[in-house]
Amino acid sequence: MSKPEVVAIGTDAGSTTCKLVAVGQGGEVLGSRLEATQPHIELQVGELLGQLRSELGVDGPVPCVATGYGRKLVKDATRSVTEITCHARGVFRDLGHGGTLVDIGGQDSKVIRLGNNGKPVDFMMNDKCAAGTGRFLEYTSARLGVPIDELGRRALSTDREEPITSTCTVFAESEIISLLARGVALEAILRGLHRALVGRIVAMVHNVGLTPPLMLSGGVAHNEAVRALIEEATGERVLLPREPQLMGAYGAALLGTEGKSAA
Amino acid sequence: MPIADRLTARKAIIERVRGLGRKVVAVLPFHYPRALLRAYRLHPIEVWGPPNVPRDKGSQHFQAYTCDIVLKATSFLLRGGMDPVDAILVPHTCDALQGMASVTADFLKPRQPVLTLYLPRGCRDSDRAFLIAELRRLAGCCAEISGHKPNEADWAEAFAAEEAADRALASLYQRRPRLALSDRDFYTAVRSREFLTAEDFGELAASLPEGDPPADGVGLMLSGIVAEPLELFDRINEMGAHVVADDLACGYRRVYPPAAESDPFARIAAQLLACPPDPTRGSPIEQRVAALRSRMRESGAQGLLIYDVKFCEPELFDIPLLRKHLAAAGLPVLHVEFEMGMTVSRQVLTRIEAFVETLQ
Ligand code: SF4
Numbered sequence: 001m002s003k004p005e006v007v008a009i010g011t012d013a014g015s016t017t018c019k020l021v022a023v024g025q026g027g028e029v030l031g032s033r034l035e036a037t038q039p040h041i042e043l044q045v046g047e048l049l050g051q052l053r054s055e056l057g058v059d060g061p062v063p064c065v066a067t068g069y070g071r072k073l074v075k076d077a078t079r080s081v082t083e084i085t086c087h088a089r090g091v092f093r094d095l096g097h098g099g100t101l102v103d104i105g106g107q108d109s110k111v112i113r114l115g116n117n118g119k120p121v122d123f124m125m126n127d128k129c130a131a132g133t134g135r136f137l138e139y140t141s142a143r144l145g146v147p148i149d150e151l152g153r154r155a156l157s158t159d160r161e162e163p164i165t166s167t168c169t170v171f172a173e174s175e176i177i178s179l180l181a182r183g184v185a186l187e188a189i190l191r192g193l194h195r196a197l198v199g200r201i202v203a204m205v206h207n208v209g210l211t212p213p214l215m216l217s218g219g220v221a222h223n224e225a226v227r228a229l230i231e232e233a234t235g236e237r238v239l240l241p242r243e244p245q246l247m248g249a250y251g252a253a254l255l256g257t258e259g260k261s262a263a
Numbered sequence: 264m265p266i267a268d269r270l271t272a273r274k275a276i277i278e279r280v281r282g283l284g285r286k287v288v289a290v291l292p293f294h295y296p297r298a299l300l301r302a303y304r305l306h307p308i309e310v311w312g313p314p315n316v317p318r319d320k321g322s323q324h325f326q327a328y329t330c331d332i333v334l335k336a337t338s339f340l341l342r343g344g345m346d347p348v349d350a351i352l353v354p355h356t357c358d359a360l361q362g363m364a365s366v367t368a369d370f371l372k373p374r375q376p377v378l379t380l381y382l383p384r385g386c387r388d389s390d391r392a393f394l395i396a397e398l399r400r401l402a403g404c405c406a407e408i409s410g411h412k413p414n415e416a417d418w419a420e421a422f423a424a425e426e427a428a429d430r431a432l433a434s435l436y437q438r439r440p441r442l443a444l445s446d447r448d449f450y451t452a453v454r455s456r457e458f459l460t461a462e463d464f465g466e467l468a469a470s471l472p473e474g475d476p477p478a479d480g481v482g483l484m485l486s487g488i489v490a491e492p493l494e495l496f497d498r499i500n501e502m503g504a505h506v507v508a509d510d511l512a513c514g515y516r517r518v519y520p521p522a523a524e525s526d527p528f529a530r531i532a533a534q535l536l537a538c539p540p541d542p543t544r545g546s547p548i549e550q551r552v553a554a555l556r557s558r559m560r561e562s563g564a565q566g567l568l569i570y571d572v573k574f575c576e577p578e579l580f581d582i583p584l585l586r587k588h589l590a591a592a593g594l595p596v597l598h599v600e601f602e603m604g605m606t607v608s609r610q611v612l613t614r615i616e617a618f619v620e621t622l623q
């Protein structure tokens with residue numbers, strides 16, 4: 001049987017991770033790459049593209065749509081599109097409906113209201129302050145010595161919660177230190193930290209206007225405490241696409257299949 | 264040739280108008296009586312920042328939540344940027360500028376006199392009467408600076424020149440769809456009214472070439488105080504969009520209609536009060552929404568980009584209601600705040616680009 005033909009590739013060069021997705025004619029995912037972002041994004045994406053192309057047997061040119069904060073640095077891109085449009089397109093394709101999409105990335109977070117055709121109708125971004133982004137959790141993880149993929153589970157392992165009053169990541173860190181010094185349980189602090197992050201996200205959701213269903217993409221979607229606390233704060237069930245972290249690259253690849261008029 | 268290269272530098276203009284027997288006034292944004300200044304033999308050079316001046320010296324005198332226009336203008340003053348002028352006029356556009364006027368006059372005490380102009384926040388008869396009285400008071404200060412009291416011929420000459428320049432500005436906007444100018448060049452030309460003489464501005468406006476406008480793609484209307492830096496227009500064009508209309512304090516909000524009153528002060532007051540609605544004049548939100556809607560419709564703008572100087576209170580107060588009313592009318596709106604500098608931040612550009620994508 002011959003290999004399915006790659007029709008387009010999407011790259012999402014984010015601040016924390018670099019993602020690539022290759023899709024076929026029907027928009028099906030044929031291959032992907034995900035790794036931590038390196039300082040030379042341009043070289044990294046070029047290398048990952050080469051790997052993906054040889055793995056999938058792509059010889060000729062295919063449209064390559066770049067998104068993410070490093071999108072303008074991707075030399076091989078035939079076009080660049082913002083993360084807002086790409087995440088919207090990827091999630092819409094995967095989940096099949098409009099609603100409110102929350103994307104929490106490493107350096108920014110966004111709330112996007114999706115129309116029934118999958119196009120963003122309105123959006124709000126937080127990219128000026130680490131609180132409310134994945135960076136907040138990275139800081140916490142490093143400070144408390146808890147691996148990042150255990151943060152959510154540990155936060156949900158207790159009913160006790162220590163409120164974190166600082167709205168700033170840097171000040172929250174000193175608050176954590178003094179709470180630990182007072183002997184407060186680590187899990188209760190973690191739960192409070194997740195609550196603080198979710199509080200910022202939910203405020204953005206209400207600003208944009210919550211149109212159900214609520215969907216979550218980006219690396220932080222894997223954190224079960226973030227999901228649970230968003231559900232608790234909004235009263236809405238949170239839906240996840242199959243590969244939350246790849247949605248930007250996937251949406252970019254889908255736009256590549258649609259040609260220039262699709263964006 | 265880019266329009267910017269055709270403009271006489273401010274320094275040369277100052278020398279030239281001095282040669283014509285006029286003194287020079289640095290004017291802060293943004294409504295003020297040009298004809299009055301001219302009748303009193305004064306020439307305005309406006310100060311909108313400037314963007315390339317660091318905030319440092321200004322920041323020492325104001326709260327952290329003061330806008331860049333005030334911080335940078337104060338820095339500019341303290342760095343000697345206003346040394347060549349004979350007076351500084353600070354209209355009461357907002358609390359920040361009113362604060363700047365007091366701090367400058369009472370504490371910084373520059374060599375030049377600091378003039379103020381209190382603008383009313385409405386258009387009632389009482390507002391008109393108040394403005395006329397304010398203009399008379401300002402006229403007294405102008406007479407002290409220039410040593411000149413205008414006669415009837417001076418007033419007639421001043422009105423003829425400044426109203427011709429006002430008409431030239433209005434006609435630039437009318438001809439916008441037919442002008443073969445990039446957005447950057449168009450706004451460079453519009454904003455040259457901030458320092459050129461009325462005659463030079465009229466000449467420049469009349470010389471702008473008509474033909475196929477270079478822009479196509481998504482049409483945007485731009486709202487706010489000032490669109491800085493001009494690089495913003497290039498970036499918007501690169502995104503596949505262009506600016507088809509504006510509601511900018513440095514642009515369309517100063518398209519003053521002519522007035523016919525015989526008393527010069529009443530005539531200026533009528534003009535200032537009849538310009539397009541804007542939040543600094545306390546225009547009711549319904550008036551603003553109606554004006555924005557009709558201008559967006561006429562110009563074919565597909566979305567409104569509200570581009571606000573960070574901490575600009577009068578603009579920010581209106582945002583929630585503007586968004587609500589325009590959304591109800593099905594008009595897409597993006598609100599971004601920017602810090603004034605020589606480049607536009609990546610975050611701001613990403614938001615604008617995403618907005619353009621939603622409109623494509
Ligand atoms: S930007 Fe806004 S707050 Fe600042 S001087 Fe202008 S009107 Fe006032």
